[in-house]
Amino acid sequence: MEISSEAFQNNQNIPAKYTCDGQNINPPLELKGVSDKAQSLVLICDDPDAPGGTWTHWTVWNINSRLNKIEENSVPEEGIEGKTSKGDTGYHGPCPPSGSHRYFFRVFALDAKLSLASNADIGQLQKAMEGHILEQAELVGLYQRNE
Numbered sequence: 001m002e003i004s005s006e007a008f009q010n011n012q013n014i015p016a017k018y019t020c021d022g023q024n025i026n027p028p029l030e031l032k033g034v035s036d037k038a039q040s041l042v043l044i045c046d047d048p049d050a051p052g053g054t055w056t057h058w059t060v061w062n063i064n065s066r067l068n069k070i071e072e073n074s075v076p077e078e079g080i081e082g083k084t085s086k087g088d089t090g091y092h093g094p095c096p097p098s099g100s101h102r103y104f105f106r107v108f109a110l111d112a113k114l115s116l117a118s119n120a121d122i123g124q125l126q127k128a129m130e131g132h133i134l135e136q137a138e139l140v141g142l143y144q145r146n147e
Contacts, residue, residue: 001137002032003107007072014103014141018072020095021145025073026058031107035134038065038109042129043076044122047094049101056084056122057103058091061114083121094143105139 007027008014016022041063047055059082070076081089094103110132116124
């Protein structure tokens, strides 16, 4: 399974358009090679370089497992967005307080759909995923604000 973006390459800079310095919309993401056994997909975007520990920028679960593209500025088909570290749902683009940070876009293929409330946080999502992950892939983007 693979995840990629036409907006940036793995371990390369994320365009400002997809950050708090731009339109703050999610980048387009492409998915390839998802297992036929997958019943749903989960997408997690987080920043492990945040000063207070890993910051969750976006979580989406129960995404249609046959989906091969997540369009820019959209919620993936059938997906349910969860609570971010900011305390609300939806995509919150990169916005590091200082220095260059890494942003991990991870996709997980699951053997089930998840029964979670739409206000579930990352901890609840990870717990619900336990024992259901068939495969996973990641795309890392970098971003540093102009200071």
